[in-house]
Amino acid sequence: MDLSRRDTMTLAAAAGAATLFAPNVARAALPKLVVVGGGTGGATVARTVAAAGGVDVTLVERNPVYMTCYFSNLYLGDHWDYDRLAHNYETMKARDGVKMAMGNAASVGDGRVVMSDGTEIAYDRAVVAPGIDFKYDMYEGFDEHVAETMVPHAYKSGNQLLMLKQQLMAMREGGTVVIAAPPNPYRCPPGPYERASMMANWLSRNNPTAKVLILDPKTKHSKQGLFVEGWNRLYPGMVEWVGGEFTGGDFLAVDAQARSVTTADEEVFEADVLNFIPAQTAGRIAIDSGLTGDGDWASVDPATLESTLVPGVHVLGDACANGDMPKSGFSANSQAKACAQAVLAAMTDRRAFPPRFRNTCWSLVGDDYGIKVGASYKAGDGKIEKTEGFISQVGEDDATHAQTAAEGIGWYEAMTGEIFG
Amino acid sequence: MAKIKPRVKVPKSAEVGEVVTIKTLISHPMESGQRKDKKTGEMIPRNIVNTFSVTFNGEPVFEAAVEPAVSANPYFEFQMRVPEAGELAFKWVADDGEVYEISKTIKIA
Numbered sequence: 001m002d003l004s005r006r007d008t009m010t011l012a013a014a015a016g017a018a019t020l021f022a023p024n025v026a027r028a029a030l031p032k033l034v035v036v037g038g039g040t041g042g043a044t045v046a047r048t049v050a051a052a053g054g055v056d057v058t059l060v061e062r063n064p065v066y067m068t069c070y071f072s073n074l075y076l077g078d079h080w081d082y083d084r085l086a087h088n089y090e091t092m093k094a095r096d097g098v099k100m101a102m103g104n105a106a107s108v109g110d111g112r113v114v115m116s117d118g119t120e121i122a123y124d125r126a127v128v129a130p131g132i133d134f135k136y137d138m139y140e141g142f143d144e145h146v147a148e149t150m151v152p153h154a155y156k157s158g159n160q161l162l163m164l165k166q167q168l169m170a171m172r173e174g175g176t177v178v179i180a181a182p183p184n185p186y187r188c189p190p191g192p193y194e195r196a197s198m199m200a201n202w203l204s205r206n207n208p209t210a211k212v213l214i215l216d217p218k219t220k221h222s223k224q225g226l227f228v229e230g231w232n233r234l235y236p237g238m239v240e241w242v243g244g245e246f247t248g249g250d251f252l253a254v255d256a257q258a259r260s261v262t263t264a265d266e267e268v269f270e271a272d273v274l275n276f277i278p279a280q281t282a283g284r285i286a287i288d289s290g291l292t293g294d295g296d297w298a299s300v301d302p303a304t305l306e307s308t309l310v311p312g313v314h315v316l317g318d319a320c321a322n323g324d325m326p327k328s329g330f331s332a333n334s335q336a337k338a339c340a341q342a343v344l345a346a347m348t349d350r351r352a353f354p355p356r357f358r359n360t361c362w363s364l365v366g367d368d369y370g371i372k373v374g375a376s377y378k379a380g381d382g383k384i385e386k387t388e389g390f391i392s393q394v395g396e397d398d399a400t401h402a403q404t405a406a407e408g409i410g411w412y413e414a415m416t417g418e419i420f421g
Numbered sequence: 422m423a424k425i426k427p428r429v430k431v432p433k434s435a436e437v438g439e440v441v442t443i444k445t446l447i448s449h450p451m452e453s454g455q456r457k458d459k460k461t462g463e464m465i466p467r468n469i470v471n472t473f474s475v476t477f478n479g480e481p482v483f484e485a486a487v488e489p490a491v492s493a494n495p496y497f498e499f500q501m502r503v504p505e506a507g508e509l510a511f512k513w514v515a516d517d518g519e520v521y522e523i524s525k526t527i528k529i530a
Contacts, residue, residue, distance in 0.1 A: 228493050232450040237425065240448045241494070246428055265430070398459060 030056040031347040034113050034123035036105045036285060038066055038089060041317030041332030041339075042129035043419050048340035050096040054348040058099045058121060060113060064088060066420070067157030070188065070329040071412055074364055076165055077198030078205075085157055087420035108289045108313055125347055127305075127314045127339060128291060128298070129332070130283025131156070132187050135296075138279055140253035150256040153277045155187065167273045168199055174209040175272030180251055180261050181216045182277045185297070187318050187327045189222035190373070192277060193241075194363040197227065200235040201366050212239045215261065215269060217251065219244040222326075223363060223373055225394050230365035251276075282319035289313070297321040303355055303379035304342035305335055314339050323383030324375075331359045333415055338379075355379055362408025368398070370405030425449060427521045429511055434528040435503040443475070443483075444498045447513050447521060453489040470521075472514040473497060478507040503527055 031054075035046040038061030050057040067085045074080035092098040104116040108128055113121045134153065136143045147153050152160035152167075168177065177199055181192040196212045203210040212235075220243065221227075231239040248264030255261075259274040281287065281296040291298040291307050298315035299308045302323060305316045316339050317332030325331045338355030345352035360374030375389035392404060430444040447470060454467025467489060475483040483499050506529045513521040 225492070232493050236450055237448075240426075242428060242446070243496075245444045245496070245498070246430055246446060 030054065031124040032056045032058070032122060033125050033127065033343060033347065034058045034060060034101075034108075034121050035127040035129065036060045036108060036113060037129035037131065037283070037317075038063075039129055039131050039317065039332065040068065040070075040329040040415075040419065041336045042127060043089070043092065044333050044336035045127050045129070045314075045316070045340050045343070046098045047092040047096055047419060048337060049343055050092065050098045052340070052344055052348075052350070054350075055344065056099070057097070058101050058123075059089065059092075060101045060103065060105045060115075060121065061089070062102065062104045064102065067161075068329060068412075068416065069155065069157050069191075072154075072157045072161050073191065073195045073198040075161065076168065076195060077201040077364070079198070079201075079364065079367075082162065087416055089420070091421060092419075105285055106288065107285060108291075109310055111312075123312075125312050125314070125343055127316065127343070128286055128289065128319065129315070129317045129336070130285045130319050132280045132318045132327075133282065133284050133287070135279040135281060139251060139276075141256060142254040142276060142278065146254065146256045147276075151254055151259065151274050151276050154275060155182075155191070155277050155280075164273075164275055168202060169206075171207060171210065171272045173207055174211075175207070176211045176213055176270075177203075177273040177275065178259075178261060178269055178271035179212065179214045180274070180276045181214055181218065181221070183217045183250070183279050185327065186277075186280045188361070189326045189328075190227075190361050190363045192216075193221060193223065193227045194365070195275070196239050196241075197230065197235075197363070197365045200231065200238045204235050204238065208238075210238070213269070213271075214239070214241045215247050215251070215263065216241060216243050217247055217249045217264075219249075222361070223371055223391070226371040226392055227363070227365065229394050230369060230371065234366040234369065282315075286315060286319045291315055291319075295321065301379075302382065302384045303338070304346075304352075305339040306342065314343065321383075323377070323380065324386040325357060325359055325377055325384050326361060328359055328361055330361070330411070330415070331357070333419070334358050334377075335384075357384060360411065362404065362411065364405055364408065365401075368402040368405050370401055370403075370408050372404050372408065425519070425521060427511065427513060427523050429509075429523055429525055431509055431525040431527060434530040436530050437505065438502060440500050440502050441527070442498060442500050443509070444496070445473075445475075445511060446494065446496045448494050449513075449515065451489070451491055451493045451495065455489065466516075468516045470495060470513045470515050472512075474512050475499075476510045477501065478505070482509075503529075505529065 046059040154160040154164040250264035253262040260270045305314045316335040318327040334357045341352045344350045357377035362372045371392040373391040427447040452468040473485045510524040
């Protein structure tokens with residue numbers, strides 16, 4: 001088309017007129033996406049869809065500040081300030097037009113999110129990303145109150161993380177920290193072992209005769225050979241791991257006063273600081289909305305992350321049954337991008353492409369000593385399937401460990417910057 | 422360096438003639454003697470648990486000669502037939518001369 005200057009002027013005027021009058025009409029017609037949960041997965045979906053445009057996006061979240069759980073172990077080791085884990089929603093609100101609905105969501109379904117105070121938010125499509133909840137009922141003497149006041153699980157960032165650090169710092173000389181690790185599947189598979197590393201790192205400087213004992217219901221754990229190598233090299237004799245052969249594969253009870261834990265074999269382990277990390281489920285709202293069916297996690301379509309039980313509702317991140325992927329911030333971010341494409345394809349005229357997922361779990365074992373494991377994934381038959389993976393090797397040199405540690409921090413800054421920055 | 426504590430899992434009781442599973446774990450670095458100290462360039466001397474042995478009422482029931490290729494925190498599991506009530510005595514001997522011992526009794530059900 002050959003446009004004369006005059007035609008161009010006319011078009012420009014028409015476009016100007018359209019922007020003057022269109023917004024109210026267009027906004028009224030925009031399809032509504034409601035995202036419940038402003039963690040890494042939910043925030044990624046909200047921002048990605050809002051930035052693409054054509055969809056009215058509301059993010060429901062109870063806290064104005066999000067503290068990442070990943071990298072929180074670095075705070076225990078004095079490697080990071082607590083504030084460095086904090087992120088907020090101001091940029092996605094201001095720059096991308098994500099609407100924030102501050103409050104606690106109780107259930108999702110039938111085109112509306114019902115809040116705890118009874119108000120409702122209507123949606124055309126919803127994303128539920130509530131993270132994890134805990135199976136307190138499995139253990140005698142352990143509940144949310146005990147976790148909040150005496151025996152922290154500290155498996156969500158926040159007050160319990162601060163309490164655990166205070167307990168570590170106040171521990172008697174030569175005392176024992178017991179970390180009771182959770183059974184599979186759970187958030188952040190290397191998390192308990194990185195935590196042991198970071199506690200040993202702090203203790204080696206401040207309380208060098210102390211011990212860190214990991215009690216595990218599992219007979220093996222993530223990056224085991226790599227962690228054991230690091231512990232023996234950096235903290236000889238300080239970190240001990242006792243696996244499922246010796247715990248009976250489960251825990252029965254916690255005594256908060258005595259700071260002791262009883263294994264399935266009825267052996268009692270006493271601690272000076274007890275970090276009890278219970279078995280986990282999808283976040284409460286996923287269970288209450290019927291998204292988990294009879295199981296602990298929400299079953300989803302591997303390409304779109306849409307619930308197989310409740311149409312029009314997507315579940316992603318730690319709360320979904322994510323096939324071969326581990327539950328991690330990186331996984332949630334990767335799933336959220338695939339979910340955002342699927343949501344945009346369903347709600348606008350955009351096309352969705354077959355998703356590729358990625359994950360890497362970096363763990364800091366000591367000063368400038370990082371290890372990692374990661375993989376690529378695709379949407380397979382009924383689940384997310386691993387295509388290829390990589391892992392740090394035993395016997396790597398100091399330069400490689402330092403490079404891996406720096407790479408992990410680089411990933412954290414880049415990803416949180418992309419979502420919240 | 423904190424004290425090394427071996428762990429064993431032995432059933433408290435068994436029937437005469439019953440085959441039971443015994444599990445043992447010792448947290449030991451198993452330094453192979455083939456690594457250099459990166460700062461000094463000196464070889465780190467070998468220090469592994471070189472022998473693990475178990476007796477039942479004084480009679481040997483399990484013995485292992487352990488080599489440097491065995492990784493840290495060696496775990497041994499074996500089965501034995503219980504002929505009578507008695508005491509299992511476990512013993513780990515390390516290159517640095519340390520001997521770690523623990524014993525457990527089995528009753529007849």
